[in-house]
Amino acid sequence: MNFNLQQEAAALSEYWSPKILGQVNDQYLKVAKLKGDFAWHSHDNEDELFIILAGQLTIQYESYEIHLNTGDVHIVPKGVRHNPVCAEECLVALIETVTTQHTGSEVTAMTKSIAVQLGEQKS
Numbered sequence: 001m002n003f004n005l006q007q008e009a010a011a012l013s014e015y016w017s018p019k020i021l022g023q024v025n026d027q028y029l030k031v032a033k034l035k036g037d038f039a040w041h042s043h044d045n046e047d048e049l050f051i052i053l054a055g056q057l058t059i060q061y062e063s064y065e066i067h068l069n070t071g072d073v074h075i076v077p078k079g080v081r082h083n084p085v086c087a088e089e090c091l092v093a094l095i096e097t098v099t100t101q102h103t104g105s106e107v108t109a110m111t112k113s114i115a116v117q118l119g120e121q122k123s
Contacts, residue, residue, distance in 0.1 A: 006053045009033055009091035016110050018094060018102065020117045030094040030117065039111075040083045041104040046097045048076040055090030059083070 001022050008021055009031035016038055018030040034057065050057065050068065057068045059076065060083040068074055076082050103111045115121040 005031055005051075005093050006091060009053055009093070015089075017112050018117050019119065020114075023098065026098050028094075028096050028098055028100075028117075030096065032092050032094060034084060034086050034090045034092060035088065036085070038084045039103050039106060039108045040081055041106040042079055042081045043076075043096075043100055043104045044079050046100045047078050048100065049095040050074045050076070050084075051093040051095075053091040053093055055086060055088060057084055057086045057090045057092065060085060 003021055005021075008019065010033070012019060012031065012033040015033055015035045018032040020028045020030050022029045031053070034055075040060075050059070050073065052068045052070050052072045054070055056070075059066045059068065059074060062081055066074055098114075101111075102113070102117070113121065
């Protein structure tokens with residue numbers, strides 16, 4: 001399997017709708033195009049890894065925030081409420097276990113199922 005993370009993320013047409021590119025053991029490799037606010041949520045049993053491919057992303061936590069730039073990597077610990085936001089378009093890669101739900105136990109209009117992320121179903 002061979003692909004370019006930046007090209008795959010840039011080709012996405014919908015913000016906040018991750019695309020699963022592949023699976024390594026029990027981890028999905030995903031890309032997403034982000035802009036604006038997402039949703040406060042947590043993943044009770046899984047850490048979440050963000051790799052910034054292009055742009056800037058802020059991850060808000062309840063008492064502080066982290067500012068990330070192109071090339072930065074950040075791990076959101078399991079069980080910690082967070083909200084990704086970005087004023088301008090940002091391209092990211094995500095590494096998440098196959099059990100990770102898009103918005104954790106919170107279901108919003110922005111929530112994408114694993115079937116949608118795999119391209120098996122329309123959003």
